[in-house]
Amino acid sequence: MISVLGRKILLALVLIILVFWLFFIFWSIKEQKNFYLQQMRREAKAIYEFVVLAREWISSKGGIYIKNGENFEKITPSHFTKELAAFAKPQNMIFTFKVAVINTNTPYHIPDEFEKEAIQAFQTEKLKEFWKLENDPKKPLFRYAAPLEFEKVCSNCHSDIENYQPPACISITLSAKPFLSELKKSYKGLILSSIFITILIFLSLYLLLKFFVLNQLNKFIKATKEIEKGNLSTRVNIKSKDEWQILSKYFNSMLETLVKHQEKLEEEVKKATEELYQAYSELKKAEKYRSEFFSNITHELKTPVTAIKGTIDLIERKGNIDQKQIEIIKKNIEKLAKMIKDLLDYSKIESGQIELMKEENSIFEVIEDAILLVSPLANQKNIKIEIKGKDTTTYFDYEKIQQVISNLLVNAIKFSPPEGKIIITVSENKDEVIVSIEDFGPGIPKEEREKVFNKFYRVAKNQREGIGLGLAICKGIVENHGGKIWVEEPDHQGCVFKFTLPKKGE
Template identity: 30%
Template structure:
């Protein structure tokens, strides 16, 4: 039933339960305190009555009292007519009793512990609205020669008032709970309704929408709304990046595909020689390879790097292998490549294939964007617990406003002069960050660029050092 009930209904029920429990607890505590006080008063009253009876009994010389004496004792102890008594000797033999004394308590075995007041019965009064208001007590008193039992009936309205009070408590708790819970649920639901409206708006495509906050919002809801707004901001940024990335990918794929389709359409318009077909096919093959490389790089940038496969790699030897593989390209021989090798081996922990791709991209960029017959300097060194890989060229340089964007995907400083995809440096940065390193660039127009990669050395090498 609680699951089917709305938030406002559950709030009203919770408030009512809390208020009802508090008021009922207070009423019950007052009732128990009153009962304890009442028992103390009855015990004192019965004790005084028993003493008077014992004094009258022990003041007589004979053990058998005359009826006149019994009536006199009864009159002394029964002004209201609600009390009666029974007298036993020390052996428990009944000597005399009031006519109204209950017979089930006249047997010898019924003589109870002296001085202990016993509640025998609580019964209804004479009228239907009395609600168990008559209380019957028994009090034993022992003297040196006699045992006296006092039996009395008291009319207390405490229980009656308690039941009436419970009804008042129910009504009062509802009266208090309804406006309080309504006010609380209204404030809470108002903010929840704002959250729902904002979520619905974002679902419809308004990604910049945020949940408004008021000064009256409580701390718990304020924290929730703040976290949700931060989540919505991160979602918006992710969607913007995804859209830009999708647009850039579509643009980068469209250009080579358009060239490829155009070359094939032009070639098929008329018959050509075998050599012409071969040239066109070679050109198309080159375009297809570039497309495959572009797709491969896009997939790489969107795939997490598994660091569990990292192994110790010699960075200086890895750079030597990259230079050997690049030495077969004509572009390599148009420049002076100077590699400053370290005096001792420099080991890092990582993926050798990814690190080789990183070094290749940086060295290729230095060769590609430097005029012929210029120098490209490469250096591997150590800096405390880090390995440093630096590539310096004397090329065209990068403007200061472009330096903060060169690691963005598909960014190109001068697209008209570049034949690349704009993913090379993005790939380099991804590899460096996956290995726990950093990359920085220093450049000036017409003075060349310096790319510096800092990677943590392997633990074994750092310890030996």
């Protein structure tokens, strides 16, 4: 029984061979027909050249005389052609010919439709010959025509014919029946022989396919059925010194590896148990981290609250309030409000509830507004902020990107030396706008650059200001815009924070 794959391959072979066989038959029939047509054309051309040669010979002699009864009659090339055609007609020859002339009064020379078409082609297309197969089922004919040159042939007999060239041709008609009969016999022989050869090729391919492919494939099928039953000791033995032998070698090697893996199953289970225990340990660490987070948050929130409470207690004892005490209360309230805002912002980002109001805005405009927000902090350290690049517009949430730039500027100011400077550069490429904020502070160690965007992470451990969410919030806002944010090391002391915004608003 032939396998499913074997049937598919055989069906594909049948279709391929059938297509090539049909192509070969049609091409061969076309070529044979063209061959017989060319053969008839050559025969007709030979008759034409004989007639032309005879006419030129008679013309070169100034005509010839033939005996007609007791008298001699002069025969011109025109009379010769007419008489020879009339003589050949009753002889049951396979061809006839005549001279056809346009606008003649001589019945013998009046052209039929084929001859008119030929003369037209000689005049307009400058052809040297013209032929056509009239495939009448009862009387198939091959028609051939070539130009007749009057001046060359007739000037020797007629001195007044100089420069005279009426539209004319020599028309030859061959019976195509013998040729077409031979062509039909050739067709039958060609089809029968090609069918026999095609069947022989198909059987040969089938036997080769069965011996070299299907038999070897069946060995693998039987082996896989044994493996499905759980018999891993089965093997495929093929000694054909070809790819099948290589495949059987790797197949057997795969089975041996499978057996080894089965033997190591208990070891793998033990390893999986250890990994599970490690995951449990990581979970405990996460729980510890959560506890530390709440402890840090409690401490960070407690600091401004304690300061506010202490100031209020002092006011109650003194009975009055001065500007310095108001500033202390105001500063700590702002600090507390910022912590709460950061917690709320990051909570929205982490839960995917952040809402963006994207509009087409100017990059320079949002940068200038962010600089205005941090200018009091910059003025305290007399830090100059420069903007470089070319202004451009793109789609973004104005307030959120202002928050990103402000956070980055606050960090840059915090770590910049007094009398220093911060450079903001705007550039763009085909798909995005790039904003970089460069400072000249102590910089960030290479091993900590990827960590700075983690929540609650602070580079300077001794700095207790803030809860470590500023850069995490920046990262969340930029990524929700479809951009990215990272930190680079410049060619001087300091660091460069960069972020991108896509040009296309979505």
